[in-house]
Amino acid sequence: MYRFCLLILLCLCAAFTKCDNDNNKQKLPLCGTCTCVFDNDQLPAKVNCKDDVTRLLQAESTWINPLNNQSYEYSELTLTNQEIMFLNFTFPTSKLTYLSITNSEVYRIVNSPFKNLENMVTLILSNNGLDLLMPDSFKGLYMEERYMPLRSLKELRLDHNNLHTLNMNLFEHTTDLEILDLSYNPLKVIDKHTTIAIDSLPFLKELYLGYTQIKTLPDQIMHTPIQLSILDLSGNPIEEIPETLGESHNLTTLYLNDTGFINITKNSGFPEMPSLKNLYLCNLRNLERIESESLSGLSGLQELHICNNIKLTHIDDFAIAKINEHGGATWPMIKKLNLFDNKLGYIDSDFLSRWDLLTYLNINDNPWTCECENQWLIEDLMPTYKKINPENANSVKCGAPIEMNGEHFIDLYERQYKMRCLDIYGAKPEQDAFMLVGVLIGVLIALPAILFIIFAYQRRWFGLFNMCDNSPAAYTRRFYSSTPRDEDF
Structure with missing residues (x-):
């Protein structure tokens, strides 16, 4: 009986709590106009406003409950397609941790609009028209030990705007920033003021x-x-690896996709960067060659992504190896290798020291030359590739020579196929079959014809041969002819 009563009491409490939560949700002013999402059907709310609610945002009643003078429980607010232009109003006190204002034509921020959002961790101002930002844009509230900080802000996204430079004091109120996104702004150069701002x-x-x-x-x-x-x-027109990268302390991931490299050599390659673990060199439209020791400074490299490079035909055997003065070499312990969609015909087994340590591999969509120098791809690499990624392993194909084009590596491996070596001068005898057959047919036809002509000449079957005969007998025959047998005397 006691347990039954306790169960009923718990059910009643849960029902009352649910009703109370439902009432709270209905009372959130922004939820009447915008879309609200609740984790596990509980407050706080994540709000998404796709229509213009600029006037509603400026009203204090949108943020503060007049019954208890407490902030409404919003955790995230996403604003798109607003007509703000001048962001000159101040958000009232709120427990927001995430604020995104995008595609809203904001090109000026004044009067410290975010200073009351002391819990805000992420601020996104992407896809607007911002062309100038002043330090007051991110000013917070007074703190004795710090200069009016936005004390919780860790992530600031300013991508897809019209910024050409940054004020040197722009981040004086946001010194705890951990993530800064300036991509898709027409900076063109990182000037002194921008450098000072980032260094702060x-x-x-x-x-x-x-x-x-x-x-x-x-x-x-x-x-x-x-x-x-x-x-x-x-996405920048960088043609050589910046030397200042060698001054980095704890850089682990570097993206150099869609840049202007043509050849990466030892002299123009990477400086010593032992902390770097992940390197991306993809979508390089002009890259043709990666030469010996060009990546040798990356001794801690674990992931190497060289993909979608439409002109890349050569990666040197010792591109990532470091050769010492005695001729020996050391390699980083690569765990993930992505060579997808280049123009590679060969890759040497010495490119990595331990292919068997790979946990990810993709060499697909390359015109691999199926001849004896790549025999190791069939015999040694395919078992590892099949184990790591069977789907990709089953789709690797030969691109050359022509008679091997389209052959699947996995089929060659299962057949234990031994690929022949190409001619040292580049000759391809397998393509000479039609010519050899033609020569044979020509000989078989020409020999009887020549014998017939000789026999006919000796028998003097055709008068044409007499015209070519310069012997004394032939000369006499031109003036005398034999007497017909039926002539009467």
């Missing part, structure tokens, strides 16, 4: 500078952010 972020861990039209990195920009671990320089 000692806890920065991720920096995104993709598609900013920069050609290199300024000296010493990597020296101050000692915790920087991810750097994205993709």
Whole structure:
């Protein structure tokens, strides 16, 4: 009986709690106009506003409950397609941890609009028209030990705007930033003011500078952010590896996709970067060759992605190896290798020291030359590839020579096929079959014809031969003819 009563009491409490939560959700002002999502059907709310609610945002009643003078329980707010232009109103006190204002034509931020959002961790201002930002844009509330900080802000996204430079004091109120995204802004160069602004972020861990039209990195920009671990320089017309990368302290991931490299050599290659673990060199439209020791400074490399490079035909056997003065070499312990969709015909077994340690491999969509120098791909690599990724292993094909084009590696492996060696001069005798047959047929036809002509000449079957005979007898025959047998005397 006691247990039964306790069960009823718990059910009643749960019902009352649910009703109370439902009432709270209905009372959230933004939920009447925007879409609200609740984790496990509980507050706080994640709000998404796709229509213009600018006036509603400026009303204090949207944020503060007049019954108890407490902030409504919003955790995230996403605003798109707003008509803000001048972001000059101040958000009331709120427990928001995430604020996104995108595609809203914001090109000026004034009057410290975010200062009351003391719990905000992420601020996204992407896809607007921002062309100038002042330090007051990110000013927070007074703190005795710090200069009016946005004390919780860790992530700031300013991508897809119109910024050409940054104020040198822009981040004086956001010194705890860990993630900064400046990609798709027309910076063209990272000037001194921008460099100082970035260097003022000692806890920065991720920096995104993709598609900013920069050609290199300024000296010493990597020296101050000692915790920087991810750097994205993709989509920029960079033709040589910036030497200042060698000043990085804890850089683990580097993106150099869609840049301007043509050949990566030992002299133009990577400086000593022992902390780097992940390197991306994909979608390089002009890259043709990666030469010996060009990546030898990356002794801690674990993931190498070289993919979708439409002109890349050569990767040297010792591209990632470091050759010592005695002729020996050391390799990084690569665990993931992606060579997808290049123009590679060969890859040497010495490119990696331990292919058997790979946990990921993709060599598909390359015109591999199926001859004896690549025999190791069939015999040694295919068992490992089949174990790591059977689906990819089953689709690797030969691209040359012509009689092997389209052959699957997995079939050659199962047949224990031994590929022949190409002619040292590049000759391809397998393509001479039709010519040899033609020569044979020609000989078989010509020999009887020649014998017939000789026999006919000796028998003088055709008067044409007499015209070519210069002997004395032939000369006499031109003037005398034999007497017909039926002539009467």
